[in-house]
Amino acid sequence: MSDISSLKTQVQTEADKILPELIKIKNKIGNNPELGSEEEKSSRLLVELLRKNGFEVEYPFSDMHTAFKGVIKGKTSGPIIAILAEYDALPGVGHGCGHNIIGTSGVGAGIALKKIIDELQGEVWVIGTPAEEGHGPYAGAKIQMALKGVFDEVDVSYMVHPTGNLTTVMGNFLAVSGVRLEFKGKTAHAAADAHNGQNALNAAMVTYMAIHANRQQLRRDANAVVHGIITEGGLASNIIPDRAVLSFGVRSSDDTYVPELVDMVVNSAKGAALATGCTVEITTRTGLKSNLQNKGLEKLFQNIFDELCHPYKPLEEAAVIPPGGSTDFSDITHIVPGIHPLIGLGVENIAGHSTALAEATLTPKGDKALEIGVKTMAMATVELLKKPELLREIQKEFEAKRLD
Numbered sequence: 321m322s323d324i325s326s327l328k329t330q331v332q333t334e335a336d337k338i339l340p341e342l343i344k345i346k347n348k349i350g351n352n353p354e355l356g357s358e359e360e361k362s363s364r365l366l367v368e369l370l371r372k373n374g375f376e377v378e379y380p381f382s383d384m385h386t387a388f389k390g391v392i393k394g395k396t397s398g399p400i401i402a403i404l405a406e407y408d409a410l411p412g413v414g415h416g417c418g419h420n421i422i423g424t425s426g427v428g429a430g431i432a433l434k435k436i437i438d439e440l441q442g443e444v445w446v447i448g449t450p451a452e453e454g455h456g457p458y459a460g461a462k463i464q465m466a467l468k469g470v471f472d473e474v475d476v477s478y479m480v481h482p483t484g485n486l487t488t489v490m491g492n493f494l495a496v497s498g499v500r501l502e503f504k505g506k507t508a509h510a511a512a513d514a515h516n517g518q519n520a521l522n523a524a525m526v527t528y529m530a531i532h533a534n535r536q537q538l539r540r541d542a543n544a545v546v547h548g549i550i551t552e553g554g555l556a557s558n559i560i561p562d563r564a565v566l567s568f569g570v571r572s573s574d575d576t577y578v579p580e581l582v583d584m585v586v587n588s589a590k591g592a593a594l595a596t597g598c599t600v601e602i603t604t605r606t607g608l609k610s611n612l613q614n615k616g617l618e619k620l621f622q623n624i625f626d627e628l629c630h631p632y633k634p635l636e637e638a639a640v641i642p643p644g645g646s647t648d649f650s651d652i653t654h655i656v657p658g659i660h661p662l663i664g665l666g667v668e669n670i671a672g673h674s675t676a677l678a679e680a681t682l683t684p685k686g687d688k689a690l691e692i693g694v695k696t697m698a699m700a701t702v703e704l705l706k707k708p709e710l711l712r713e714i715q716k717e718f719e720a721k722r723l724d
């Protein structure tokens with residue numbers, strides 16, 4: 321036990337040593353946001369840091385030029401812990417989701433563990449997973465990797481994500497699917513020949529309102545969310561638009577409810593097409609699952625937050641907060657036991673996906689969240705690789721839930 325305590329102290333010391341460099345890279349990535357599938361500079365910075373600290377790094381990895389996999393091996397073979405790193409930004413709000421903290425936390429945890437890896441049995445992988453926000457061909461990169469077998473040998477996987485105020489030990493996420501609706505009508509002079517036109521924008525508006533009309537009837541117990549935008553709605557006000565495009569996301573904490581929500585959106589569009597004399601082309605994209613919880617991992621991370629005197633939301637309070645967003649990490653929690661804590665930046669009333677959050681990641685509060693992320697994941701890895709019985713318990717719970 322004292323061995324484990326001293327190793328945990330050592331990884332904290334190593335984390336403190338590397339922290340100034342990690343902060344610099346976090347801020348550099350934060351100030352140079354790159355959209356998903358285009359994270360060339362961000363991924364290179366993280367890969368260079370891993371290599372400089374003795375990691376074997378495969379880059380590009382898994383047929384994605386901004387993905388990487390860094391590996392360190394213990395004194396003998398044993399369990400594999402995969403720490404995931406994200407570093408993609410959002411259009412308009414830069415690092416408004418704080419992935420500059422995620423990437424540097426994952427890489428930092430790996431580097432802190434490198435110094436003591438000879439004392440451990442097993443392997444630590446740091447996997448750079450692009451395009452979590454769904455932009456470009458690498459959208460759902462973790463799922464693409466899983467399909468190629470990247471997680472086949474992995475025993476446990478985790479990552480951390482920044483959030484507004486207080487830390488949540490186990491982040492929970494909604495299943496999500498996407499629906500794209502492309503209406504086609506007929507152009508005509510908007511005044512003189514309007515009767516000869518078929519107005520695709522009107523079809524889009526009727527769709528939007530039909531979806532609104534259904535909101536009251538959505539299942540509240542399933543945390544249903546339907547959100548969308550009109551991406552195309554005509555070229556000039558004096559032309560009846562012959563083309564309009566909508567993009568919708570439907571989410572729920574009940575994976576089986578998502579197809580029903582997709583049907584509701586699709587039927588709203590079909591009804592609108594009929595009403596306006598337009599045609600509609602519908603593309604549905606099966607997206608992400610909701611996450612599988614693991615109480616064993618939750619307990620492990622909670623204990624480490626206690627050890628670090630890092631405050632978090634009381635578990636009973638966190639348990640009744642409906643899940644907010646979605647992530648491709650949820651799919652990984654159906655393949656191996658996984659946890660995705662949300663590390664509080666200690667800033668009240670800050671919205672996710674906002675420029676305010678992007679700015680907060682660059683402050684001393686952002687530095688602190690990074691430090692906590694690095695230390696927590698490094699210490700959890702020590703425990704998991706030093707306590708085979710703990711790992712077995714976590715895996716047993718995972719198998720039982722997966723069979724449910």
Ligand SMILES: [Zn+2]
Binds near residue numbers: 417453645673
């Ligand atoms: Zn996000």
Ligand SMILES: [Zn+2]
Binds near residue numbers: 419452
């Ligand atoms: Zn995010």
